Amino acid sequence: MMGIIGGTGVYRIVERGDLKEKTIINTPYGESPPISIFMLEDQELAFLPRHKEGHDLPPHMINYRANVYALKKLGVDGILATNAVGSLNESLKPGEFLIPDDFLDFTRARPFTFYNDRAVHVDVTQPYCPQLRETLISTGKKVDGRVVDGGVYVCTEGPRFETPAEIHMFRQIGGAVVGMTGLPEVVLARELEMCYATICMVSNYAASVSSEKITIDEVFDVVEQKKKVLTELIYNSILNIPLDRNCPCSRALEGAEIE
Template sequence: MTTRVTAEVAVVGGTGFYSFLDAPAHHEVSTPYGEPSAPVAVGEVAGRRVAFLPRHGADHRHPPHGIPYRANAWALRSLGVRQVLAPCAVGGLGGGVAPGDLVVPDQLVDRTHRRVGSFVESGACHLPFADPYCPGVSAALASADPDVRAGGTMVVVEGPRFSTRAESRHYADQGWSLINMTGAPEAALAREMRQCYAPLALVTDMDAGAETGHGVGQEEVFATFRRNLDRLAGVLTRAIEALPDPDGCSCSTWADEVGPTYEIPG
């Protein structure tokens, strides 16, 4: 008899964050939407079964616009995951953030345009998304370290290029504080999978319109993320320990009345 692999919680690792668990078992998961970014690692953290998936792949093979977002979300749900913590690299647009800050944003603006952003392919199924992040998961992340900031809007751009100064200044003028390339459609797909989802954003640089000089570069982003890996892992571990019971959370119960027109596994 084959034992079904299960996990309660998932961590989706961002740029440079390719491993998290000690001595995990790796599992190949097939989905109706193709293969996920990598085999899913499953282990234990703070007494809970945790899945880890590097969104870009273990060797960073998937650029932001090429990440198999639907396959990733479906694969995690098929293992039973109901809560998702999503560390990611972001640029700062102002609003008092600086490189090295950890932020749990509370709002999202989607400026992507080449990605499949939903599991809905037929019928009427409109996702409630006014508040895109789970309040319970967000609170666990924000309380995991006194240096973590809560609140702010993250705008997600298509990539893989960085913004022009004019674009960056426009985003800042809207009052948005963070800029990223992977937060959409990941957050909406998690909600469609009835999962509680929240990001943990590491500010790696100030975006082009928020600084003088040559503007942001790839190596600067990667280097800052590498320097903060242990810090991120510590925050995530404490947050996992403090996660609330997901039963009854609106991240899942929205679907009770709407009636999804697609398969939700698990």
């Protein structure tokens, strides 16, 4: 089963499918938000709103472990996520999409692993599933909008936006976009041997890239304008994902634990 984690502005995404049920999953890390189980053609999918419906949770208060664990418990083996991000470069414009292939983690206070009781060191040489990325990129060539292949996602703690000095540093060390919700989600999925890829929707220019003040209204306005294209990209990608994947994600724990 594929799972979808919806970011800012993406709280319901079952319009083209047949809703079967909504369920809250109890996990060792707390309850998940209500998860929608629905059918898209002949595929069963699970949709989880990262911030809960209504955007009740700020980035630093999201229970990432409960969210990912709940999807795993439901039988999800692959996740497509969405993130609203700021662009670190004028060439990547609001309303465009980026499929990251690497990340820089500048979060500070979030529980970031399932393995506090023993030493488990998962490999993140390819942090995002190569097969899911390939599907998103090939599908992106057919949607109404620019989909960029690859780039480094920088994750900050939030909830404030970043300073010009921070943005300058992120650019200097290779960042392409900046957001607040991509970590530790991608690593937690790897720790549970789940495929994971994300669609970064550029909602604004980061601080100092544009001279304009950054507002949350701007972010929501762009997300609302591009939601139809984003939904099309997600649904068509899911229909194109190979049922038998041969990526290394499902073997992530091989060689990761000290015996």
